[in-house]
Amino acid sequence: MFEERRKKLIGSLNAESNSCAAIFVSNRELIRNSDVLHKFRQESNFYYLSGFDEPDSIILIRPNHTDEYIMFVRPHDPEMAIWVGPRAGIDGVQESYGANAAFPIHTFVEKINELLSEVDDIFYGIGSDQEIDGIITNYLSARQKNSHRGQKGFSSLRDPRPLVENLRMFKSDDEIKALKEAIHITDKGFQVAQSLTKPGLYEFQIQAALESEFRKLGSVRNGYPSIVASGHNSCILHYTTNREKLKDGDLLLIDAGAEYDYFTADITRTWPINGHFSAPQRYIHDIVLEAQQTGIQLAKPGATLDEIHYGVLGVLVRGLIESNILSGAIDELIEKREYQEFYMHSTSHWLGMDVHDVGDYRNQKKAITLEEGMCFTVEPGLYLSAENHKISEEFRGIGIRIEDNILITNDGYVNLSKNIPSSAEKLEELVGSAIN
Known part of the structure; x- marks a missing residue:
């Protein structure tokens, strides 16, 4: 090799x-x-x-x-x-x-x-x-x-x-095998973390359970520091302090990836600490999930990460309008970037040996077209800060991101992390299952 x-x-x-x-x-x-x-x-x-x-x-x-x-x-x-x-x-x-x-x-x-x-x-x-x-x-x-x-x-x-x-932008069969194993290990770690989640534990205790499972299954290290963000911390994009107590009624966002044979997964899921989404939490979760699924379905040879990003934006902005967080026409709000207060990062990045893997995104200002063997994330989110008094109180402090790892094939894509549950119903079923 x-x-x-x-x-x-x-x-x-x-x-x-x-x-x-x-x-x-x-x-x-x-x-x-x-x-x-x-x-x-x-x-x-x-x-x-x-x-x-x-x-x-x-x-x-x-x-x-x-x-x-x-x-x-x-x-x-x-x-x-x-x-x-x-x-x-x-x-x-x-x-x-x-x-x-x-x-x-x-x-x-x-x-x-x-x-x-x-x-x-x-x-x-x-x-x-x-x-x-x-x-x-x-x-x-x-x-x-x-x-x-x-x-x-x-x-x-x-x-x-x-x-x-x-x-490195084009993954070989051996490299895809390593990525799949890293994702499989990450899946098992998330299952353990979800099963143990309950009010009263600390973020670092969930992190310990997650990463212990990584080590048990053959990942000698993480691909990056785990983000285990409860409550308002879920609105901090790269929060890694992981010291707060989990509170009843809050959400827990985990962004983590096991590294295996020098290749890393990069997965994010967000679930309710008490096992039940509130109505506002469920609404925002489902908007983010719909946006992610829309973006993933745009992945194919010849497409671009820009196209995926704008497909995601359309769904997110529509959801922000329907929840009265934004007002106006979708296209105009996107053009003026009014959404950036609530969604401030790109939808995708390359994935491989590094979590933000190497490779150009543009060639002479033109977006790189996707080709077979390229691997990247699709990770929309909405971050409604508890300090933002312009939005309705019921939405404040909700931060949700959902992230999967996508491989381009000769005629479309494969979601390498599709087996990691992301629907609200499945997440509610899993949370606290080791306790109940």
Whole structure:
């Protein structure tokens, strides 16, 4: 799988240049506090190309060379292995990760002159790593300065990340399998969270149950911090404090995704804490659900995320008019963006290794058309702040979002998360089922 991805990248590089090399840098370990580190997660492009899950590493790809795929890694260290476990080391990345050659990471400065001396175009993303940025720019500056002395200059410095990101937009069968498993695990976590929901618990207790199920089923980490937002917190888009007590009569919005084999789900559901929607809550929930289903049904090859967004907007704005939150003609309210006080985000984003995955949304200001293999979310919401006294009191403090994960097929779409209940009736049935 990783070799095939590198071959595709090499094809893209060859289409750009007859003489080039591409450099990718791993993530570094990050200090949490004192001498304690955050748990390491590899930079997604780096892992996509290598499958290598260690920090302080560099990939060098040189199309049309004998040693086409070179890695710089931390050498094996018997003393450190006692404390934190073994490293792959120089031999390990050649034996297990497909490197044609490998060198200690500390030799990168001295080796690049030898390895890049005959290359015209250097593909490296400035901003990838501050230290490596300096090494690359100093090397290229010296090379240009010495070009009049017989050393070959270079033609260009370009960013290779868009080439990888274009590949990542189209999911392979193996990648779709990983996404499906991440969604399946997320489904099971939501079931547990729903079954335990009741007034008097705390948001973090529901989060603990949700994420415990993720771990039990093989997800070693979340794709992003879980949003477990009750009551007025549901109107905060990226609320992750998760400390308030669940109150009778309030809603609970959970936006969470298990990560599996470096691919993440991204699911949102909103349900009543006491197991019964009030009439205003049910009305807003059903408007959001109708909007979402309208948007999903627009998904197909040749369509755009803009079309899905505007399909969703039409339903949401109609619902806001019918509930006397907005007044006027639907098209005019959309044109003037009067809805943004209650729906302030886009309907969709790409999904894959990153929750907000890489890939362009527009090409020369024109929306990218959907193609087979693309995966994205459809996640409309309405957020009626408790502090907004322009709306009827019965609607204040209601925040509802519903989110599913969509894959474009050759003739339409598949809702990968369709088995996760979203209807009000089913949610009411599930809430508190472990208690009742």
